[in-house]
Amino acid sequence: MATLGMHRDFLMEFAALEKPVQKRVFEVFEKFAAATHAGLHLEKLTHQKDPRLRTIRITDFWRGIVLKAESGDSYLLLKVLPHDKANDWAAKHRASVNEATQGIEIRNDVALERATAGLRALAADEPSRLFPASEYPDKVLRSLGVDEEILPIIRLVPDEAHLEALHKVLPEQQYDVLLGLATGMKPEEIDRELVQAYARTAVQSARASEGDELGTAMARSRGRIALVSGADELLEILQRPFDAWRVFLHPSQYRVAYQESYAGSARVTGGPGTGKTVVALHRAYHLARHLPSDAPDGCVLLTTYTKDLAAELQRCVELLITEDAVRAKIRVVNVDALANEIVRADRGGAPLKLVFDQKEITARWARIARRLNLDFTDVFLDQEWRHVVLAHAVATPEEYLKVLRTGRGSGLGPLKRLQVWRAVSAFEEQLRQAGEWTFLQVCAEAARVLDGSGERPFRHVVVDEAQDLHPAQWRFLRALVGSGADDLFLAGDTHQRIYGNRVSLRSLGVEVVGRSYRLRVNYRTTQEILAWSTALLTGEKPDDMDEGKETLAGYRSTMHGERPETTGHATKPEEMAALVAQVEKWTASGVEAEHIGIAVRFIQFGRDIVQALERAGISAFVLGAGRSGAGVRIGTMHRMKGLEFRCVAVAGVTDGTVPMKSAVTPVDVDAQQHQEDVNSELSVLFVACTRAREALRVSWHGTPSPFLAPVISGPRP
Numbered sequence: 052m053a054t055l056g057m058h059r060d061f062l063m064e065f066a067a068l069e070k071p072v073q074k075r076v077f078e079v080f081e082k083f084a085a086a087t088h089a090g091l092h093l094e095k096l097t098h099q100k101d102p103r104l105r106t107i108r109i110t111d112f113w114r115g116i117v118l119k120a121e122s123g124d125s126y127l128l129l130k131v132l133p134h135d136k137a138n139d140w141a142a143k144h145r146a147s148v149n150e151a152t153q154g155i156e157i158r159n160d161v162a163l164e165r166a167t168a169g170l171r172a173l174a175a176d177e178p179s180r181l182f183p184a185s186e187y188p189d190k191v192l193r194s195l196g197v198d199e200e201i202l203p204i205i206r207l208v209p210d211e212a213h214l215e216a217l218h219k220v221l222p223e224q225q226y227d228v229l230l231g232l233a234t235g236m237k238p239e240e241i242d243r244e245l246v247q248a249y250a251r252t253a254v255q256s257a258r259a260s261e262g263d264e265l266g267t268a269m270a271r272s273r274g275r276i277a278l279v280s281g282a283d284e285l286l287e288i289l290q291r292p293f294d295a296w297r298v299f300l301h302p303s304q305y306r307v308a309y310q311e312s313y314a315g316s317a318r319v320t321g322g323p324g325t326g327k328t329v330v331a332l333h334r335a336y337h338l339a340r341h342l343p344s345d346a347p348d349g350c351v352l353l354t355t356y357t358k359d360l361a362a363e364l365q366r367c368v369e370l371l372i373t374e375d376a377v378r379a380k381i382r383v384v385n386v387d388a389l390a391n392e393i394v395r396a397d398r399g400g401a402p403l404k405l406v407f408d409q410k411e412i413t414a415r416w417a418r419i420a421r422r423l424n425l426d427f428t429d430v431f432l433d434q435e436w437r438h439v440v441l442a443h444a445v446a447t448p449e450e451y452l453k454v455l456r457t458g459r460g461s462g463l464g465p466l467k468r469l470q471v472w473r474a475v476s477a478f479e480e481q482l483r484q485a486g487e488w489t490f491l492q493v494c495a496e497a498a499r500v501l502d503g504s505g506e507r508p509f510r511h512v513v514v515d516e517a518q519d520l521h522p523a524q525w526r527f528l529r530a531l532v533g534s535g536a537d538d539l540f541l542a543g544d545t546h547q548r549i550y551g552n553r554v555s556l557r558s559l560g561v562e563v564v565g566r567s568y569r570l571r572v573n574y575r576t577t578q579e580i581l582a583w584s585t586a587l588l589t590g591e592k593p594d595d596m597d598e599g600k601e602t603l604a605g606y607r608s609t610m611h612g613e614r615p616e617t618t619g620h621a622t623k624p625e626e627m628a629a630l631v632a633q634v635e636k637w638t639a640s641g642v643e644a645e646h647i648g649i650a651v652r653f654i655q656f657g658r659d660i661v662q663a664l665e666r667a668g669i670s671a672f673v674l675g676a677g678r679s680g681a682g683v684r685i686g687t688m689h690r691m692k693g694l695e696f697r698c699v700a701v702a703g704v705t706d707g708t709v710p711m712k713s714a715v716t717p718v719d720v721d722a723q724q725h726q727e728d729v730n731s732e733l734s735v736l737f738v739a740c741t742r743a744r745e746a747l748r749v750s751w752h753g754t755p756s757p758f759l760a761p762v763i764s765g766p767r768p
């Protein structure tokens with residue numbers, strides 16, 4: 052049977068075509084997929100660089116470009132272009148095989164020659180070199196797949212900006228390797244994360260057959276080339292061209308998601324937009340597909356922090372998994388809802404009375420402190436309860452006297468501890484008497500129920516946004532699945548921690564050492580937005596949930612665009628008027644309203660913005676209020692987690708609002724907690740900014756937030 056591959060570019064160009072042309076493309080290539088291509092007419096081109104390139108007529112105007120193996124029966128769909136552009140493309144491009152990964156690379160010889168001439172001219176006056184031979188010997192670069200043609204060119208590159216300018220010119224895998232080196236990755240890391248990852252995907256591909264060089268090279272090019280098994284699969288891919296993540300996993304994503312089995316728990320980390328959620332989805336799919344035949348439905352849990360994020364995961368599961376029987380094996384539900392269900396079932400099914408209003412909880416602590424005449428603030432007591440008592444599952448005063456209060460700033464002697472314990476007992480007793488629960492108590496109880504019965508309802512648990520979970524939630528997750536191979540798979544990024552839960556996984560029975568993987572390529576955001584947002588974090592050093600330090604080294608995007616815009620205004624009405632004008636500009640340039648997101652720190656400001664937009668005739672609504680469909684989306688920065696938009700405005704980034712005063716423990720109450728809270732507030736701004744795909748605009752009225760100092764006037768004070 053013929054081997055048919057589809058290049059990513061082909062899918063992207065297909066997505067941009069009008070519907071009738073798309074239909075023709077499908078008809079033409081369906082014949083390939085059905086392996087009856089003998090009757091198809093593949094034309095040679097007049098001035099082609101690569102003798103294996105052919106065009107195929109789609110309409111009078113459109114041509115497909117196909118790479119056809121000299122021997123064997125393999126075809127690669129490369130491009131869909133207007134016919135004159137197709138000729139021009141073929142006159143410049145050539146396919147070659149990467150020497151390290153054996154995958155296919157497409158190179159633009161003409162652009163390479165031009166770039167080399169430019170770099171030579173520059174090199175005469177510019178002595179600095181990004182890749183000096185003394186630091187990167189030929190041998191090392193060759194072993195990473197940099198070939199003889201590219202070596203002399205990259206020796207001339209003076210800095211990272213010039214390397215980035217070569218992005219579309221260099222063969223893709225070689226560019227990946229070089230950018231990795233330039234951004235601080237070590238050759239061994241690159242070998243492991245890129246080169247070996249490509250090679251491994253090839254071994255796993257059963258369709259690579261001997262003697263079929265093109266077929267084998269296609270199989271080694273996962274991430275850019277998808278092998279299509281038949282007309283149905285071709286249709287499946289073409290029907291949802293924007294969901295490229297379903298088919299084109301980067302090798303570094305693929306090897307994590309489709310690793311046959313992990314000896315225990317495993318974890319994937321990475322900056323925003325690196326595809327952690329995508330990997331979690333593919334992992335759940337892999338696990339569901341490889342269950343034994345007697346495994347019941349719903350025995351793979353895919354879970355996350357909030358209900359909204361779980362709903363989005365469910366939508367993606369439906370997109371990714373077309374086999375009903377496999378999909379049925381996966382249950383998607385957020386952690387708190389599942390814990391609630393388990394505790395309810397244990398208590399005969401009656402709904403639990405939940406207290407979730409933080410204001411109400413704080414007010415109760417205040418009343419207790421007053422009643423017991425204690426010299427602690429409501430905020431301090433509440434945090435002590437959540438971050439120490441519940442986090443360490445402390446049940447008695449003796450335990451509380453001994454517990455290590457890691458992460459809490461102010462020391463507490465035995466006398467003070469006993470005072471706090473009196474408050475904790477009173478608070479818990481009040482809840483008990485009213486038959487009330489907080490979410491964290493429900494999780495703790497659910498873990499207790501499971502541990503008590505020994506029941507482990509799931510075979511595998513996949514967790515997205517793992518950085519935000521509290522130790523009580525981790526204990527619950529740990530209790531959902533028996534310890535062993537592939538028990539827990541975690542996806543998360545400590546730089547985006549917005550709920551202030553610091554966790555040592557090991558202490559909670561989750562061991563990921565040696566099975567932790569980092570993703571580095573951002574698929575969502577442009578390099579400009581990414582670099583700008585990362586600068587916000589300067590000076591902040593989140594932990595990696597396992598007592599090490601997370602690093603953003605090598606984290607990058609392959610897309611480019613405008614620099615983010617920052618704009619200050621004298622008053623709130625002025626800021627809103629300018630925001631409305633910006634939204635009008637975006638919609639006028641063709642961005643649909645639903646692809647525009649506006650993030651604010653507190654929702655009342657969001658409601659004001661909705662009104663202002665509606666007065667200007669622009670449909671808009673607040674997220675989570677039950678509306679969907681057309682309209683600009685407005686939400687709190689917290690609510691933006693997990694979402695993405697073509698254009699994002701972050702508004703009201705004003706001193707006193709970001710960080711939000713009421714969300715930050717006063718320094719004199721607890722200095723360490725104060726810093727933690729400030730970090731959470733910074734993370735929440737970072738999360739909001741990194742939701743933007745193409746354009747980001749950040750505004751304020753009055754004095755700008757101190758968090759903006761690095762991007763508007765130098766280092767933060």
Ligand SMILES: Nc1ncnc2c1ncn2[C@@H]1O[C@H](COP(=O)(O)OP(=O)(O)OP(=O)(O)O)[C@@H](O)[C@H]1O
Nearest residue numbers: 295296299300301323324325326327328329574575
């Ligand atoms: N291999 C891929 N090919 C194409 N698109 C991809 C790929 N991987 C991820 N994406 C896209 O990149 C965007 C970000 O992916 P995803 O949401 O999984 O990232 P994330 O790391 O979970 O982000 P965050 O931490 O910010 O929530 C999504 O639009 C996703 O579809």
